[in-house]
Amino acid sequence: MESPVPGNRHAGFGRRFGETHRWQHRQGAPDRPHQRVGRPHVACWADTATVLAADLLAGNEDPRRDAPALLRRALAALPAPARAGRIRLRADAGYFAGQLARAALFTGIEFAIGARRIAPLWRLLDGLTEADWTDAVDMPAAQVAVADYCPN
Numbered sequence: 001m002e003s004p005v006p007g008n009r010h011a012g013f014g015r016r017f018g019e020t021h022r023w024q025h026r027q028g029a030p031d032r033p034h035q036r037v038g039r040p041h042v043a044c045w046a047d048t049a050t051v052l053a054a055d056l057l058a059g060n061e062d063p064r065r066d067a068p069a070l071l072r073r074a075l076a077a078l079p080a081p082a083r084a085g086r087i088r089l090r091a092d093a094g095y096f097a098g099q100l101a102r103a104a105l106f107t108g109i110e111f112a113i114g115a116r117r118i119a120p121l122w123r124l125l126d127g128l129t130e131a132d133w134t135d136a137v138d139m140p141a142a143q144v145a146v147a148d149y150c151p152n
Contacts, residue, residue, distance in 0.1 A: 043074035052077040067095050068103035
């Protein structure tokens with residue numbers, strides 16, 4: 001990132017104490033001396049907005065590695081009546097990995113994981129026909145399609 005300050009003056013864009021807070025937060029770097037920032041990763045029961053399991057990871061730590069364990073802990077924390085019903089998992093693209101998909105599949109959970117825009121998915125989308133798309137519920141002018149894809 002280039003400093004917006006003209007000349008040689010430093011505006012806080014460097015890899016030393018005094019860097020911008022935003023860069024430090026993303027990297028899990030020291031925010032102030034002897035402090036670190038982190039990113040919470042939370043599994044919630046959507047119907048009740050209840051947190052079932054959570055991890056606090058460093059800002060530069062990949063959450064995909066521990067996502068299956070977070071899922072298992074969340075399922076164990078669900079009340080028995082809820083576990084008897086249909087359970088669905090929805091995860092954003094930051095958790096797009098085969099490990100989480102397999103953990104959900106082998107547990108018998110319906111799941112949807114946001115996908116990053118990678119070449120194999122573009123090829124898959126090219127193969128969809130007009131008949132594969134349907135109008136999204138409660139989202140005017142939006143359409144959705146279901147396609148089989150399993151990340152490595």
